[in-house]
Amino acid sequence: MAKTGKTPYLEPMTVLTVHLATPRGFCAGVDRAIQIVERALELYGAPVYVRHEIVHNKHVVDRLKAMGAVFVKELDQCPPDRPVVFSAHGVPKSVPAEAQSRQMFYLDATCPLVSKVHVEAERHFIEGSEILLIGHAGHPEVIGTMGQLPDGAVTLIETVADAQNYVARDPENVAFVTQTTLSVDDTADIVAALRARFPSIKLPHKEDICYATTNRQDAVKAVAADCGLMLIIGSAKSSNSQRLVEVALKAGTPAAYLVDDASHVDWTWFEGVTSVGVSAGASAPENLISDLIAAISARYETEVIESSGVRETVTFKLPRVLTDA
Known part of the structure; x- marks a missing residue:
């Protein structure tokens, strides 16, 4: 040959x-997020600002750029008189709070299944549970989920070893949520390790992995x-x-x-x-x-x-x- x-x-x-x-x-969450940017451009004209990549795909981002979307890292790069869209991965609570303080018009494209995890984490916090988040450090979804609550309220668990080494203040009052895009099998191993150490750990009402x-x-x-x-x-x-x-x-x-x-x-x-x-x-x-x-x-x-x-x-x-x- x-x-x-x-x-x-x-x-x-x-x-x-x-x-x-x-x-x-x-998936449906990605499709919705892209449609939000497209519809905003149609209704309000260009430019429409987007905080972070709307989804993690260069081809999608480049196509939206060509239509008039401007992608930025933070809100201080956006003028206050133009629409801004938050990415599908979700954002810390501080981001919409900043947008409101600047009287910005914003659209939240957070995937509803990510928002579900945010709600779960807040519920556990209100109940006084120690909250563990199974996920990958630095991923925007993890940053957004941890940013729903005060600093230190959520502990990130990335591996089985993390689960085995975690020391709970109250082993009878631990809860966990997960990033939505994890390996199902790897996450099952981490959950098994947590349940072995904390038999009464509070589980998601429905599987967090989407x-x-x-x-x-x-x-x-x-x-x-x-x-x-x-x-x-x-x-x-x-x-x-x-x-x-x-x-x-x-x-x-x-x-x-x-x-x-x-x-x-x-x-x-x-x-x-x-x-x-x-x-x-x-x-x-x-x-x-x-x-x-x-x-x-x-x-x-x-x-x-x-x-x-x-x-x-x-x-x-x-x-x-x-x-x-």
Whole structure:
């Protein structure tokens, strides 16, 4: 097999099976957040300011920039007379408080399932419980959740070791919540460690890891063992996308990579591979998946098999100020 650069030239009869995981790509929370920015631009004109990336995907952010969205790190970079949107990951309470003090018009695009975690954490705080948050340090969702309560009210638990080493002031009055985009299996191990140490620990009324994260991980598990290679489309900043790579490897695929889009694929990964799995994180647009399939098909004779996973029908309403206008 001769090669030019990184693109392999294959024998005419070489067939590559592509297992397309279902569901994949956009979830309802991401779709809602993007629509909020689009609708704000339509109603109020450009520029509309967005605090942090609305979702963790460069292609989404660049498209919204082209429409007139301006992405900033903090509110002091926004003029007080233009709309500002808070990202889908959620924000500390100090952010809307600052916006109100400056009399800014703001739209909160926090995913409703993240808001549910915020409400749970506040309920535990009111009840006087010690609150543990299972999540990843520095992630915007974790910053937002911890920022719902006074400093020191929430302790971050990242690993099983953290759970085993945590010393409670009152072992009978501990509660936990979780980041919504974690590995289901890894989180189960941490929860098991916490329950072993604190049998009366208060659990979420309903699983905090969101339906979309769970469904996408299950879909990857369903195809990974049949694939010599797994490609996940998503940003390195995206927690749920990173977890899909980890899930694929644990489920038995020998190699798995996270790529922003088809242009980031190293075609040497395909050498000796007869089947490849494809999925995408919850903030990756469907067109990136189609482009990847097209790029594979341009180099291989392909058979695309779409898995029969969960068909998602969840939708979240836009803020009323946008729908009533």
